[in-house]
Amino acid sequence: MFSKFPTRREFLKCGKLSLLFFLYSCSNLPNKVKIALQNSFYPESFKDTIPKDWKQEKINFENIQLQKNRNTIFNSDFTLINDGWISSIDFSEFEKINEYALFENLDKRSIDFLGSFDQNLRSKLFPIGVVPYTIIIKNNKELITSARTSWDFLLSEKLTGKIIFPQSPRIILSIAQKINSSNSLKKLKSQAMLFDDKNMLNWLINSDAIVAIVPYSLCSKYLKIDPRLSLVFPSQGVPLMWHFLLSRSNLNNAILMKWIKSLENKSIVDKLVSQGWFLPFNSDYLQSKYKTEMLPISGPSEKCWENSWSFPVLTNEQKINLKNIWNESLSP
CATH class of the missing domain: 3.40.190.10 (Periplasmic binding protein-like II)
Structure with a gap:
């Protein structure tokens, strides 16, 4: 039993016991998930x-x-x-x-x-x-009607050099396959201003670009603060992430x-x-x-969801085929 005023040795002993008890208690706490x-x-x-x-x-x-x-x-x-x-x-x-x-x-x-x-x-x-991809259109209300129907509007002359695409050949190729035109991939790529996944909305807002194709979950806050931007989901379907x-x-x-x-x-x-x-x-x-x-x-319509598509893992053969198609579209 301690005296009314514990000695220095008794005080240090009490401190050691307290520390050991604390460390033991911590060791029995479950690890954080x-x-x-x-x-x-x-x-x-x-x-x-x-x-x-x-x-x-x-x-x-x-x-x-x-x-x-x-x-x-x-x-x-x-x-x-x-x-x-x-x-x-x-x-x-x-x-x-x-x-x-x-x-x-x-x-x-x-x-x-x-x-x-x-x-x-x-x-x-x-x-x-x-997460569905979506089309963001800036200051061009007249494009919205055609964009709601299909992806063909992307080949419009007024959009040449004005589109920001995802930095994914697979997504771009999948969209080109929905467009009713010969050599659609080559034509689509000629419409590009740039290919970007990180800053596409900043580019859209602060450049001459008119259209950007982005995941819906990354753009909702911009739509609320910039009245120039309109959101479109073609009934023809969209890529899904x-x-x-x-x-x-x-x-x-x-x-x-x-x-x-x-x-x-x-x-x-x-x-x-x-x-x-x-x-x-x-x-x-x-x-x-x-x-x-x-x-x-407005989110995707039921018809848009029904027509949308996903991307399973590619086999090595499919990767080579995709690379060849993409490279062929670069030739004049």
């Missing part, structure tokens, strides 16, 4: 749904070969990735995820898309969002399922849709978002 994601791909409304006690780790798939980026993914419980970067991931590092009961919540669109992947990839990919969740651990299944289920809250669904993010689940309320026009900004 970590989720790796490339920040710029996700609207704020989606990032806000991630549980507050999870740690969001920033990655950049453009630097996927950097050791730091690989280490971040390796040390995270979950990783978010879009379909354009799937080939950059080592799937041997991830666990099967579609054996969860959550798989039953997926809608037909996402199940069909998963079916385009081989079994190893399919079992480790959980679709968590689909899919986002997937991957898991490195089976230890957090219950935590993961709780988060996924929370996304179906109606107020969350409404916020996500208002920023261009659609959940690929089969609940009636979620599916209604694919069938109506959203105000004040």
